[in-house]
Structures are given as structure tokens and as C-alpha cells.
Amino acid sequence: MGGDFAPEAAVKGAVMALDGLSADSRIVLFGDGKQIREILAAEGCAVDRFDIVPTAEVIEMGDHPAKAFQAKTDSSIVVGFGHLAKGAIDGFASAGSTGAMMVGSMYAVKPIEGVIRPTISSSIPTVSGRHALLLDVGLNVDCKPEVLAQYGLIGSIYAESVLGIERPRVAVLNIGEEEAKGNAQSKATHELLKADARINFVGNVEGSHIFSGKVADVIVCDGFVGNTVLKMAEGLYRINRAMGCDNAFWEEMNYENIGGTPVLGVNAPVIIGHGCSSPKAIRSMIRSTEQCIRAGLTDRLRRAFKEE
Amino acid sequence: MGGDFAPEAAVKGAVMALDGLSADSRIVLFGDGKQIREILAAEGCAVDRFDIVPTAEVIEMGDHPAKAFQAKTDSSIVVGFGHLAKGAIDGFASAGSTGAMMVGSMYAVKPIEGVIRPTISSSIPTVSGRHALLLDVGLNVDCKPEVLAQYGLIGSIYAESVLGIERPRVAVLNIGEEEAKGNAQSKATHELLKADARINFVGNVEGSHIFSGKVADVIVCDGFVGNTVLKMAEGLYRINRAMGCDNAFWEEMNYENIGGTPVLGVNAPVIIGHGCSSPKAIRSMIRSTEQCIRAGLTDRLRRAFKEE
Numbered sequence: 313m314g315g316d317f318a319p320e321a322a323v324k325g326a327v328m329a330l331d332g333l334s335a336d337s338r339i340v341l342f343g344d345g346k347q348i349r350e351i352l353a354a355e356g357c358a359v360d361r362f363d364i365v366p367t368a369e370v371i372e373m374g375d376h377p378a379k380a381f382q383a384k385t386d387s388s389i390v391v392g393f394g395h396l397a398k399g400a401i402d403g404f405a406s407a408g409s410t411g412a413m414m415v416g417s418m419y420a421v422k423p424i425e426g427v428i429r430p431t432i433s434s435s436i437p438t439v440s441g442r443h444a445l446l447l448d449v450g451l452n453v454d455c456k457p458e459v460l461a462q463y464g465l466i467g468s469i470y471a472e473s474v475l476g477i478e479r480p481r482v483a484v485l486n487i488g489e490e491e492a493k494g495n496a497q498s499k500a501t502h503e504l505l506k507a508d509a510r511i512n513f514v515g516n517v518e519g520s521h522i523f524s525g526k527v528a529d530v531i532v533c534d535g536f537v538g539n540t541v542l543k544m545a546e547g548l549y550r551i552n553r554a555m556g557c558d559n560a561f562w563e564e565m566n567y568e569n570i571g572g573t574p575v576l577g578v579n580a581p582v583i584i585g586h587g588c589s590s591p592k593a594i595r596s597m598i599r600s601t602e603q604c605i606r607a608g609l610t611d612r613l614r615r616a617f618k619e620e
Numbered sequence: 621m622g623g624d625f626a627p628e629a630a631v632k633g634a635v636m637a638l639d640g641l642s643a644d645s646r647i648v649l650f651g652d653g654k655q656i657r658e659i660l661a662a663e664g665c666a667v668d669r670f671d672i673v674p675t676a677e678v679i680e681m682g683d684h685p686a687k688a689f690q691a692k693t694d695s696s697i698v699v700g701f702g703h704l705a706k707g708a709i710d711g712f713a714s715a716g717s718t719g720a721m722m723v724g725s726m727y728a729v730k731p732i733e734g735v736i737r738p739t740i741s742s743s744i745p746t747v748s749g750r751h752a753l754l755l756d757v758g759l760n761v762d763c764k765p766e767v768l769a770q771y772g773l774i775g776s777i778y779a780e781s782v783l784g785i786e787r788p789r790v791a792v793l794n795i796g797e798e799e800a801k802g803n804a805q806s807k808a809t810h811e812l813l814k815a816d817a818r819i820n821f822v823g824n825v826e827g828s829h830i831f832s833g834k835v836a837d838v839i840v841c842d843g844f845v846g847n848t849v850l851k852m853a854e855g856l857y858r859i860n861r862a863m864g865c866d867n868a869f870w871e872e873m874n875y876e877n878i879g880g881t882p883v884l885g886v887n888a889p890v891i892i893g894h895g896c897s898s899p900k901a902i903r904s905m906i907r908s909t910e911q912c913i914r915a916g917l918t919d920r921l922r923r924a925f926k927e928e
Contacts, residue, residue: 439859439862450795454803454804487758487848487851495761495762495844518848519847519849519853519854520855520858521855522855524855524859535795536802536845537845540793540795540827540849541827541852543827543828544827544828544830544831545827545852545856546827546828548831548853551747551831552860552865557860557865557867557870559864559865561859562865
């Protein structure tokens with residue numbers, strides 16, 4: 313149970329997620345057991361549709377993430393990560409404290425061996441209809457080229473296994489098409505990706521083609537640029553909506569449809585939801601988590617980085 | 621006469637610009653005299669409405685800018701910069717080779733004393749109705765913080781004198797509001813701007829507020845990020861238009877209305893137009909140039925940097 317509208321939104325979203333869940337998947341809810349059962353009753357949903365792990369503490373948005381993770385051992389985030397780390401659950405998602413989610417990812421679940429720095433990524437809509445993946449979107453700034461090159465591989469594996477894209481086109485976000493363009497970081501990253509035979513590297517992609525789908529399925533960039541791109545898109549989405557400009561493409565920008573932010577490069581699927589997640593967003597987030605599990609994403613990543 | 625559709629677009633745009641020009645302003649056209657006069661005749665515009673400086677060579681888009689600038693001494697760009705450098709004209713604009721325009725800016729007109737690196741900036745629309753200025757948008761990547769801090773001052777002076785904004789709010793484009801956020805470059809720039817009493821520094825601005833107008837009138841960023849932001853906006857503008865999403869805000873994103881890209885920090889107003897400039901875009905570009913001249917922009921910049 314995490315997020316600004318928890319536990320109602322989380323429980324409602326989980327109920328919505330039941331429809332569409334695979335037969336052998338099971339959703340486990342971590343939070344205040346009494347509140348959860350009350351909301352389920354209000355939703356007319358049988359309690360036995362879920363597993364419930366009762367927790368009593370809450371990590372607030374204002375809490376220092378690492379300290380709270382240490383101190384609030386009976387919070388849904390800490391207990392959830394405990395379950396994930398020992399394999400009692402196969403994937404974990406929450407719209408709660410992003411900082412605490414990252415602490416859990418890095419210290420409870422831990423980076424996959426060989427991964428220098430895990431990344432947070434974002435699925436983005438494109439006009440072509442098919443989604444693309446942008447990474448990093450804010451976890452890591454001032455990335456070394458070797459780190460960005462790993463994001464190319466991580467993104468490629470994600471796009472293939474979870475987004476179902478065959479031989480995903482991987483590109484470096486850059487200020488021009490030509491190979492010689494860019495800053496020191498993008499040029500060095502370009503060279504490393506070019507040399508990686510495992511990746512279908514297509515060169516540079518400019519800002520104008522992030523959402524066109526014409527150039528790349530996986531777009532690699534420093535977290536500073538990625539975060540700016542993402543927030544700018546969110547801002548323009550809100551501007552568009554306020555102006556009555558609604559259409560399928562912009563609706564895909566709506567975080568409610570995006571399904572949360574996957575943390576990639578750690579030993580189990582972790583998805584972070586927007587703090588203000590609505591039930592619909594929670595449902596998307598749960599679906600994404602299931603997708604990652606069923607795609608065997610973590611194993612694929614582990615195998616790839618064992619060879620590094 | 622520069623640009624993909626020169627000389628027709630340039631001449632037509634110049635004719636359109638006459639209406640709205642101040643009584644004591646005069647447009648000087650550089651290019652093939654015969655062609656210019658033919659187009660004016662076709663437009664039903666008297667030749668004496670303009671000064672014409674005939675030139676015979678053309679710097680092509682594929683030419684190496686510096687070499688072409690040296691070699692094609694009778695091109696409109698080289699002759700134009702010659703006039704500008706000796707004060708025969710007060711401002712120069714062209715939709716021709718951006719590279720050549722930069723060579724002219726740096727070597728013919730030269731940086732204002734005290735300016736470490738001139739910048740190319742872009743006026744951007746905001747929902748508030750008032751325009752903001754984004755700089756740098758691609759000329760300079762891997763900027764040192766001192767350079768970015770100068771962009772804050774340059775942008776502030778431009779916003780005040782040309783955009784008519786009183787005490788423009790200057791911000792650093794960043795991935796969070798908090799002062800401690802960002803990469804090494806943005807943090808250091810933040811500190812420098814905070815310490816500059818001449819600037820109304822308002823802190824960080826996130827990607828979501830670039831176009832809201834709620835936070836900043838002048839947005840400072842590295843050319844890599846600025847270029848990505850600009851191109852992303854252009855791409856989304858095209859997507860929106862293709863989807864029939866037209867409104868006043870997005871129309872302002874249309875480069876035709878933007879009026880070209882000012883090169884700031886050199887000893888005279890220089891404006892670079894989009895290569896594919898239409899007559900309407902050319903008119904906007906000419907108007908912008910006149911605005912910069914009338915605002916006394918260069919003198920204001922010189923005075924500010926004399927104190928540096």
C-alpha cells in the first residue's frame with residue numbers, strides 16, 4: 313500500500329488488475345490488513361482473491377529514504393522487499409516513496425552481477441503505435457559512457473522480452489545524426505555501442521524523433537536529459553489536455569496508462585509508480601510487473617551480464 | 621538570400637516584413653540582383669522599397685562552413701557579415717548555412733569582450749502567453765558553469781530589452797526543484813547564478829515547467845539539453861499537427877512564428893533562420909532582427925560585460 317491515495321487507490325487498482333491477470337498469477341497486498349479488507353468489501357471483491365501480508369508502519373514521503381528503510385521494518389515497502397529478496401514473491405511494485413523503493417532495489421534486491429549502475433527507465437508512446445523505452449530517466453546523472461553502453465544492452469533485452477520487439481533498434485539520444493555530433497559523453501557511448509555485437513545499434517536519435525518511432529525502440533541517455541525529456545512530455549501532456557487536445561497518442565503519455573517506472577538491472581522485477589497514482593495507474597503498474605515476471609526478464613539480464 | 625527556398629522565400633518574406641517595419645528602418649537584401657528584382661516585380665513591389673547589394677556566389681549546405689566563408693567572398697553571407705562588421709548595416713539575418721552564419725558571428729563580428737562563448741538561443745512560447753528564452757540550444761555542449769552563468773546574464777538582458785520583460789526570472793533547467801539536485805554542471809551553475817546580484821535568479825526549473833511560464837522567463841541549460849528540448853518540441857508540434865491538434869499555443873511552436881534563432885554575445889545582432897524557412901518565417905526573422913536593433917541589445921550586453 314503506497315502512494316498519496318493509498319490504501320484506497322492501491323486496493324482498487326489491484327481489484328481492477330484481477331481482470332486480465334494470468335490464471336496462475338497471484339497478487340499479494342502489503343499493508344494495513346483491516347483497511348484492505350474493508351476496501352475489498354466495499355468493492356464487492358472476495359478477500360481470497362488476494363494474499364494479504366499485514367504491515368503496520370508507513371514510510372512517509374518526507375522521510376529520509378535510507379533511514380526510514382532501516383527504521384520502519386514493518387512498512388509495506390520494507391516487508392515487500394524482504395519477500396522479494398527471499399523469493400517469496402516474484403516481483404514488487406509500489407507507488408510509495410521512490411527513495412525507499414530505490415534503497416530496497418539497491419540493497420535488498422541488489423544489482424545484477426556485472427551491472428555497474430541499475431537504471432530507471434520509462435516506456436514512452438510513439439506515433440508508430442509501438443512503445444519505445446527511454447533510459448535513464450533520472451536515477452543516474454553524469455553517467456560514464458560504460459554505464460550508458462550497459463543501458464543499451466539492458467534496454468534491448470527489456471524491449472525484446474517485455475515489449476516483444478524483435479531486434480530492438482538501440483540509439484543514443486544526441487543533437488545530430490552524424491557520428492561526430494554530441495558531447496564527450498554521447499560520442500564515447502556511441503563508440504561503445506557500435507562495437508557491441510549483441511545490440512542492434514542504429515546510431516544517434518535526435519529529440520525530434522523520440523516519439524516518432526521511426527528511428528529507435530530503445531533510447532539511451534544520461535539521467536539528466538532523460539528526466540528533462542520525461543518531465544517536459546508530462547508538462548506538455550497537461551497543457552494539451554487543458555486545451556482540449558485529446559487523442560490516442562497523448563493519452564498514452566498519461567502516466568495512468570504507462571504502467572510505472574521499471575528499475576532495471578537488479579535481481580528481481582521492481583516497478584515504481586507515480587506518487588499520485590490513481591487506481592487505473594496502479595492496475596497498469598501491476599500488469600507491468602506481471603509482464604516482467606512472465607518474460608523472464610531478470611534471468612535474461614543475468615545471463616547477458618554474466619558474459620560481460 | 622539564404623535557405624532551401626531562396627531566393628523566392630527570402631524576397632517574399634522581406635516584402636511581407638515591410639508592413640510593420642518602423643518608418644526609419646530599411647531592409648537590405650543581399651543576393652542575385654536580377655533574381656531579386658524579378659521576384660519583386662512578380663510581387664508587385666517597387667524595387668526602391670529595399671536596398672539591394674548584389675552578390676554572385678552561394679554557400680551551399682554541404683560546404684565546409686569555414687572554408688566556404690574564406691573562399692566564397694562574394695556570397696550573401698560573407699558580404700552581409702562584411703557590411704555588419706563595418707557598421708554599414710545594424711543587424712544581419714539569414715536562413716542560409718548555419719555553420720557559415722556561426723563563422724561570421726565568431727570571426728567577422730566577434731564575441732563581445734568578456735563573453736567567454738557566444739550562444740544561440742530560442743524564444744519559446746509559454747501557456748502564460750508570454751514568451752520565454754531558452755539558451756543554449758545547441759551551439760555549445762559540455763559548457764563550463766562559468767559559461768552557463770554568463771548565459772543567465774545574457775538571457776536576462778535579452779528578455780528585458782527585446783522581450784520587454786521587467787526583472788526576468790532566470791532559472792537553471794534541472795531535474796528537481798531542490799538546490800541540491802542535478803548534475804555537477806547544474807549545481808555549480810546554480811551557485812554562480814545565485815551569487816549574481818544583477819540577475820533575478822529563481823532557482824531550478826524542471827522540464828515540466830519549460831512551457832508553463834510559471835517559473836522562469838529565461839531558462840539556462842547546456843546546449844546538449846537545450847537542443848534536445850527544442851527538437852523534441854518541434855517533433856511533438858509536427859505530431860500534434862498531423863493529429864489535427866491545433867491551437868494558439870502549439871502554433872507558437874511553429875518555427876514560422878518564432879522569428880529565428882538569435883546569436884547572443886557578439887558585437888551586433890545576428891539571427892539564424894531555419895534552413896527550410898518559408899516567407900512567413902523570413903518575415904518573423906526580419907522583425908526579430910529589427911527588434912534587437914531597436915532595443916539596443918548589443919550596447920546593453922557590452923556594458924554588462926565590461927563590468928564582468
